[in-house]
Amino acid sequence: MQGERWRNPSKVSYQEENSPRWRAEFFAPVFKEITQSLPEVMEIQSQNRRIRLLATMVPDELVNTANLLKKDPRTFIGIVLLADVSGLTMLCEMYKHAGQGGSISLNATLNAYFGYIVQAVYSYGGDVIKITVRFTVSAGNLTFMVIGGNGSYHYLLAGPPLEEVKLAKKVCLPGDLVLAGSAWGHCNPSTYEYVIKDTYNVKIQSLKTSARQAAKRTTILGKSDSSTRTKLFTVDENFSVYWERIDPYDDLIIAARPAITEAVLRQIGKQLRTFVVESVLRLTDTDQPLEYLTEFRQVTAMYVNVIPMKCSVQDLLRLVDDIFVHLVGMIKDRGGCVIRVWLFHKDISFLTVFGLEKNSNESVSKTALQTGVEVRNLIKNFYGVQKVSVSITTAQVTCDLTTLLRSDLPWDRFIQQDSKMLNGVGFSVIYEYIDDVANFGKTDPELLTGYPILGRKVEMNILSLSLDDIGLANREHAGILVKGQSGSGKSRLLDGFVTLIKSRDIATVTLTLTPEFAIEPYSVIYPILTEILDIDEYCSVEVREQKMVKQLGNVVSLEEFCYLNEIMRVRFPISKRCTSEPEFERQAQTVKILKGIFAMPKVRRCILIDNVQNMDLESWQLLSLILDVKHILFIASIEIPLDDLVPKAVSAIYADKRIAHLTLERINPQCLTALACQILNVQAIPEFLERQLHSKPNKNPSYCQALLTAALSHGGLQRVEMTPKKATEYKIMFSPVHMLTKIPLCALPEDVAPALPWERRLKIHACLISNYHQFESSCQSLETNAYKIDSVIQRAARLLMSHWNISVQPNAQPNQVCSPIKTTKVYSSSSSGYDS
Numbered sequence: 067m068q069g070e071r072w073r074n075p076s077k078v079s080y081q082e083e084n085s086p087r088w089r090a091e092f093f094a095p096v097f098k099e100i101t102q103s104l105p106e107v108m109e110i111q112s113q114n115r116r117i118r119l120l121a122t123m124v125p126d127e128l129v130n131t132a133n134l135l136k137k138d139p140r141t142f143i144g145i146v147l148l149a150d151v152s153g154l155t156m157l158c159e160m161y162k163h164a165g166q167g168g169s170i171s172l173n174a175t176l177n178a179y180f181g182y183i184v185q186a187v188y189s190y191g192g193d194v195i196k197i198t199v200r201f202t203v204s205a206g207n208l209t210f211m212v213i214g215g216n217g218s219y220h221y222l223l224a225g226p227p228l229e230e231v232k233l234a235k236k237v238c239l240p241g242d243l244v245l246a247g248s249a250w251g252h253c254n255p256s257t258y259e260y261v262i263k264d265t266y267n268v269k270i271q272s273l274k275t276s277a278r279q280a281a282k283r284t285t286i287l288g289k290s291d292s293s294t295r296t297k298l299f300t301v302d303e304n305f306s307v308y309w310e311r312i313d314p315y316d317d318l319i320i321a322a323r324p325a326i327t328e329a330v331l332r333q334i335g336k337q338l339r340t341f342v343v344e345s346v347l348r349l350t351d352t353d354q355p356l357e358y359l360t361e362f363r364q365v366t367a368m369y370v371n372v373i374p375m376k377c378s379v380q381d382l383l384r385l386v387d388d389i390f391v392h393l394v395g396m397i398k399d400r401g402g403c404v405i406r407v408w409l410f411h412k413d414i415s416f417l418t419v420f421g422l423e424k425n426s427n428e429s430v431s432k433t434a435l436q437t438g439v440e441v442r443n444l445i446k447n448f449y450g451v452q453k454v455s456v457s458i459t460t461a462q463v464t465c466d467l468t469t470l471l472r473s474d475l476p477w478d479r480f481i482q483q484d485s486k487m488l489n490g491v492g493f494s495v496i497y498e499y500i501d502d503v504a505n506f507g508k509t510d511p512e513l514l515t516g517y518p519i520l521g522r523k524v525e526m527n528i529l530s531l532s533l534d535d536i537g538l539a540n541r542e543h544a545g546i547l548v549k550g551q552s553g554s555g556k557s558r559l560l561d562g563f564v565t566l567i568k569s570r571d572i573a574t575v576t577l578t579l580t581p582e583f584a585i586e587p588y589s590v591i592y593p594i595l596t597e598i599l600d601i602d603e604y605c606s607v608e609v610r611e612q613k614m615v616k617q618l619g620n621v622v623s624l625e626e627f628c629y630l631n632e633i634m635r636v637r638f639p640i641s642k643r644c645t646s647e648p649e650f651e652r653q654a655q656t657v658k659i660l661k662g663i664f665a666m667p668k669v670r671r672c673i674l675i676d677n678v679q680n681m682d683l684e685s686w687q688l689l690s691l692i693l694d695v696k697h698i699l700f701i702a703s704i705e706i707p708l709d710d711l712v713p714k715a716v717s718a719i720y721a722d723k724r725i726a727h728l729t730l731e732r733i734n735p736q737c738l739t740a741l742a743c744q745i746l747n748v749q750a751i752p753e754f755l756e757r758q759l760h761s762k763p764n765k766n767p768s769y770c771q772a773l774l775t776a777a778l779s780h781g782g783l784q785r786v787e788m789t790p791k792k793a794t795e796y797k798i799m800f801s802p803v804h805m806l807t808k809i810p811l812c813a814l815p816e817d818v819a820p821a822l823p824w825e826r827r828l829k830i831h832a833c834l835i836s837n838y839h840q841f842e843s844s845c846q847s848l849e850t851n852a853y854k855i856d857s858v859i860q861r862a863a864r865l866l867m868s869h870w871n872i873s874v875q876p877n878a879q880p881n882q883v884c885s886p887i888k889t890t891k892v893y894s895s896s897s898s899g900y901d902s
């Protein structure tokens with residue numbers, strides 16, 4: 067069309083030159099003929115070439131849309147054909163080494179017509195390069211949608227047929243054609259030779275003869291005989307392959323995709339560009355023919371997998387869009403781009419690639435790994451996201467050995483995981499990348515401080531006296547048992563104990579027991595012994611054995627080591643004496659050895675066990691020995707059992723006279739306001755809220771926490787920043803400064819200088835009631851679910867974290883001191899704030 071408008075001056079005919087012509091401009095300027103200069107015309111031609119090129123990179127469904135960037139999901143009935151090529155990675159490798167010509171040919175051929183590649187491979191060397199294709203077909207409702215923003219868009223297709231082809235792939239062998247039930251339902255079984263693979267899938271073996279003849283007739287009628295195709299390569303008698311030059315604008319290709327011409331007519335180049343990655347755009351802008359756009363580049367791929375919560379289709383599509391926009395925003399400036407997006411019913415995946423840009427000095431793997439951690443941390447806080455994993459494993463950022471080596475990052479940032487089957491790589495050991503070491507302290511010094519414990523002076527004094535007595539032969543108590551109801555503050559008190567103990571330079575062993583500990587014999591004593599002996603709990607059996615021999619050589623003879631086999635999970639050779647002994651004698655001998663071990667290092671030590679009700683009986687039988695070791699103080703917390711079904715280990719601990727019992731009373735009412743402030747991370751709360759808290763019969767800290775977080779997440783409460791002067795306008799109650807001044811985790815409140823009074827500060831944070839009705843309803847919902855407090859806390863916490871991620875973290879801090887080993891039902895400093 068452009069060519070028609072432009073007239074070549076050299077071709078102007080004689081008649082045109084000599085005879086006067088009625089031109090449009092003679093009548094009125096409005097009919098003026100559009101004339102263009104040569105450069106303009108050339109520019110238009112090159113623009114059109116680019117549009118055609120860009121249109122080849124996106125599907126017709128997109129090109130045919132009126133507004134390409136409109137995020138308007140379209141649902142239609144369609145057929146999905148999945149051609150799954152295996153061996154492509156190997157093929158690419160081979161072409162890469164064959165030189166650039168090879169890569170060009172490979173790419174051009176793949177782009178032009180996939181069928182030819184199969185022939186090419188076989189012509190090239192039979193089975194040397196094994197490329198196999200598996201075809202699976204399904205049909206049904208499909209949704210096509212556009213996602214993105216800020217100049218970067220992507221399209222995706224979703225729907226049950228996609229899930230079905232994925233499942234069909236599992237029963238489809240190389241070379242097979244498998245139809246999912248949804249597609250098979252549209253076929254006439256009498257036309258095919260087929261095998262039913264399973265309840266959902268049918269493998270098509272061949273077309274029956276009559277059907278084949280019918281197909282042939284149609285082919286002839288349709289004039290799509292293979293002889294009309296352009297040959298893409300020729301093979302000479304020596305089996306050398308010569309590639310024909312492939313013109314992507316070849317009539318054949320354009321005829322096969324009228325949408326390409328359509329794209330030029332509609333001049334949608336600008337919109338098409340937003341769907342193509344930057345580095346490809348840069349190449350297309352050079353006006354190179356398609357075949358010269360091929361490049362082999364070593365890149366680092368980052369695979370982000372998101373498991374959404376159960377939600378409506380609309381919400382799911384919104385979530386994909388949201389994640390995509392943020393993901394692009396994060397990776398774009400670091401040389402990353404999103405290559406593909408998959409949306410399945412249960413998960414969403416994004417394949418991103420780093421290193422397409424040539425001139426990046428930074429190690430690409432390093433950038434990808436660091437970005438991976440940030441991406442995971444960001445996306446996991448999205449509303450509606452249940453789980454995120456970056457790369458190939460669950461909830462971690464992992465990489466293979468090559469990436470690790472190329473990343474220039476210190477080895478101690480990687481933890482070796484299992485071997486995994488990696489696509490195109492085969493079996494490879496994978497490594498988890500951790501950057502928490504670097505972040506801890508560096509990014510958020512807040513996390514190294516915490517609020518002081520409230521109203522537990524009596525308990526702290528009792529501990530203090532017991533610490534004084536450590537090492538005395540006639541000490542009153544060898545242990546302290548902290549008893550309290552669920553959520554009464556046992557773990558928090560043990561954290562406070564740890565700080566006090568450490569301030570006295572006394573060694574600690576801390577352990578939080580989950581119900582699983584009760585099942586496995588010696589599961590509690592094992593981590594305690596490894597800690598005392600300074601052995602890595604998770605090291606190999608061999609390493610453990612070596613360390614034990616080294617550490618215990620003086621107190622345990624070589625024949626005696628076998629007595630520790632079960633407890634220490636080792637395999638020392640069983641001595642003759644041990645085999646011949648009856649069971650009770652063997653146990654007595656084990657007890658004797660353990661006593662020697664406990665007594666051996668004369669360091670003052672406290673062993674703190676949170677939730678001791680989960681202790682296994684075997685561990686308690688051996689651990690009770692330590693009550694006789696005068697330089698060890700045993701401290702445990704126990705939930706007051708609500709029923710009579712007390713585990714044996716618990717009744718044994720209860721019955722032991724050497725242990726002092728400390729029952730946790732309700733938190734002092736004077737501390738309630740401060741507790742609420744700590745939970746909300748503010749300095750003042752409304753008078754109304756204070757009255758509400760005092761009026762509740764249940765003043766259990768966990769209950770207060772559940773109530774406040776529920777009110778916050780339902781919009782009943784809001785957190786505001788204001789000047790102390792402004793605060794006087796509201797009916798709000800301040801808590802004493804010392805109760806809300808964060809102190810280093812290793813320090814005691816009395817060691818820290820007093821903080822500025824509230825009225826002398828520039829800004830304070832307070833909590834206000836934003837909606838009384840919402841507040842009341844969240845209180846009521848809590849009351850009706852009194853027995854489900856734990857789950858309410860967890861739900862509220864999750865919501866809370868998504869709103870106030872950073873500000874609340876310090877509140878979640880205190881309980882982590884006591885729980886570094888097994889953190890299952892403890893509040894930790896992880897960014898989710900709460901581990902469940």
Ligand SMILES: Nc1ncnc2c1ncn2[C@@H]1O[C@H](COP(=O)(O)OP(=O)(O)OP(=O)(O)O)[C@@H](O)[C@H]1O
Pocket residue numbers: 518519520521522550551552553554555556557558559705733741744767768771880881893
């Ligand atoms: N004395 C206290 N001072 C400040 N905060 C407290 C105090 N006691 C409890 N809390 C807070 O209340 C919440 C519940 O306390 P904690 O987890 O210690 O209870 P628990 O008895 O260990 O509960 P569970 O039975 O579930 O193990 C925590 O967030 C904790 O920080």
Ligand SMILES: [Mg+2]
Pocket residue numbers: 556557558676
């Ligand atoms: Mg606890």
